[in-house]
Amino acid sequence: METNKNEAITSRDVDFAKWYTDVCRKAELMDYSSVKGFIIYRPYGYAIWEQIQNYLNKRFKGIGVSNVYMPLVIPESLFNKEKEHVEGFAPETLIATIGGKNKIDDPLIIRPTSEVLFCEHYAKIVSSHRDLPKLYNQWCSVVRWEKTTRPFLRGSEFLWQEGHTIFATEEEARGNALEVLNIYDDLGRELLAIPFVKGLKTDKERFAGARETYSIEALMHDGKALQSGTTHYFGTGFAEAFGITFQGKDNILRHPHQASWGVSTRLIGSIIMVHGDDNGLVLPPQVAPIQIAIIPIQQNKEGILAKAENIKNELEQAGFRVIVDSSDRTPGWKYAEYEMKGVPLRLEIGPRDLANGQVVIARRVDGKKEVVANENIVWEVSRLLKETHDEMYAKAKTFLDNHIIPVKTLDALKEVVDQGGYAKMMWCGSRQCEDKVKELTTATARCLPHGDQKPFDDKCGVCGKKADKVVYFAKAY
């Protein structure tokens, strides 16, 4: 059945979780399949992902990354080579045991991540300092057999990119992990209008097999954090496990240093929960598959549709993504439809506008309308889209800044994370104190934020011992 667009969705404040899934489905971003946790990315949702791909492909190319494609399956025997890694992923693997009606001797794990495949390949193609560095990336889906699933946020299958890089030195490999972390941060600021908190993960929250994990964290409207991307420095651990060596200019054989990094369709979840409102999705203009929806009013009157198409062509030539909806639905139905879909600008053109040489443009972000003369349409659309982006980013940044609260005690921390937001605490660095926070509040250490490491106290907020690290704690998706 077609979703009724005009039917109200659950309010954010009444039931945020229900509001979220309502938006996912009614904005036609996704649909469920018959297998739990495996979703269908519908055209509108997939087109957002394609915008993200375009942005990142350009940025990755700029630092010398090549795209590749690795096999979907990993033999169990290969997967078991790096101990910490396998322990992290084994409990949630999907395993194929039958091929062409026969039992498979070495069962095949559907890739949950591809470190071991890249390592096996690197072991074959890297032998000299001349072969380094290699910066490879792949766009694919991965499978993690999850018990609790939610569209885009946690799926048994999701789409992502995974970069796997290999260098002669520690400095280069760590530098790559940090460089890509900054690219992800730019993606937030320039494309998604999302300010991320970026920083180093605690040892407890590190990726299985990594020496250091860095992350970008977004703060949702309900005050929970969403880890939106990670980059890892691996040291030489994988290289040792997989026998990857290279001969330096000095003829000495060494293990290379590795890094990996990824963002996924989880970013779509971030966009929804950072920007959405009670009328549905609100899309940042840079990532919106449709930037302007043109709605003809009394479209059967002479000249209206032709004018709408003319404006569409003019805007398309200027590089904007535009549609004209000339279906037989009412204008009211169409307004609700494109509101639900979060299209940044709605352009209305009716008989009076036609006569007066003008159109009406309404902003999705606040409903404000402007009358624009025909000759100024391209310029005004450009301005309104830019303003929309800047205002969305500024609003999200203010919300974020207002929800980073310094705390000096566990009680204060609990109050902050219960209300929603980051509790900023001095931390002694012990796993014990970190565990205690989680046990008492369910909040986790999101990261040791870059750019906010200036101590505001000298005692750990939990144990009172000497502390020089600033950590953000929050409840998280």
Place this chain on the structure above:
Amino acid sequence: METNKNEAITSRDVDFAKWYTDVCRKAELMDYSSVKGFIIYRPYGYAIWEQIQNYLNKRFKGIGVSNVYMPLVIPESLFNKEKEHVEGFAPETLIATIGGKNKIDDPLIIRPTSEVLFCEHYAKIVSSHRDLPKLYNQWCSVVRWEKTTRPFLRGSEFLWQEGHTIFATEEEARGNALEVLNIYDDLGRELLAIPFVKGLKTDKERFAGARETYSIEALMHDGKALQSGTTHYFGTGFAEAFGITFQGKDNILRHPHQASWGVSTRLIGSIIMVHGDDNGLVLPPQVAPIQIAIIPIQQNKEGILAKAENIKNELEQAGFRVIVDSSDRTPGWKYAEYEMKGVPLRLEIGPRDLANGQVVIARRVDGKKEVVANENIVWEVSRLLKETHDEMYAKAKTFLDNHIIPVKTLDALKEVVDQGGYAKMMWCGSRQCEDKVKELTTATARCLPHGDQKPFDDKCGVCGKKADKVVYFAKAY
């Protein structure tokens, strides 16, 4: 170990199969993984695929296609819904039976193709004539558990696009299958420099579940055909099996008509075997990841490298894909490297060229060299690439035309297909005659070619009965 580029590869005429795999590996298009039939698409091979994706995405968009992403897995119970379809694919499926350490009740087939997933989705989202047509496409990998595998030609996993479309009428659905067949044909002519034979498959060679299958067939250097893409008209068979209906403007409930179509990384195999030579790959300029390789000679002399970089920038600004190889290898090693990789043009710049304000440009396709004045480089590169494309296409077209031989008897047919090429035969249309050809010659009916259906005899070349269909038979990959 790094492949030694200067080591000679097997000659095409000595062992074509060995030549093929030598080229695949030494041109660094792919590598083997530890699971049979699952290959690694290395940067150079994957970049060719990305060029094909770019071309097709634009063309698909031009006919209103949207990209989507469907789940990787299909429950066995769902897969079994369309009888003919399941019989065609069941013998070669990879099946996951364990998820998160537990047995899965309804085992999950790793998609060999996604008809049933699209049908299940269409059944949910199509209910009115207003919901039609839908033209969806996805880029993904599929898995078919094959006994005999060869890089790009037949893999247990391969990359492809699969379009799945649904319409109110038979005319529209068949029209879509034919329209996309023409897009594939354009892809051959405009991008790959490959002339395809296109036409209708016989019932015996139809896709499992289709009413009509159309294909594009390429002729390899060894005279064997390679099916390089197919489009299918399904009728209402899947719609009936999956309960997809829509209410027409007349309020009557009907089953919609469907089509599907796909090309895969097999196209890379076509490129290799149509254009390659004893020095390796020869890439058509439009699809070549690197169109011009600039080789500095005596690069330590002042001004050489700077000049090489200047030319690179100039060519890149003109829209070409260029590299400068300033590694410490010898020029001879580099010549062999880019020859092996089939880079269309090599641009040499040495001290004398620098002094004379010129460069030397060599064409991969025939080794011809030209001296080009600095101020003409962009123009000459543009001309040489265009000429290269046109000559490659013309050469392949002549080869194809010379290998379509009319035959009136089974003996004549056998002689033609044994030597290599298409035997063009009049056919009565019976399955029996088709089977007999295969039994005696191993050749199969490739298609009833569009544009070549004029009868040249009135008797079937096998049984002698009345015949009005022209069929091309050939041995095939």
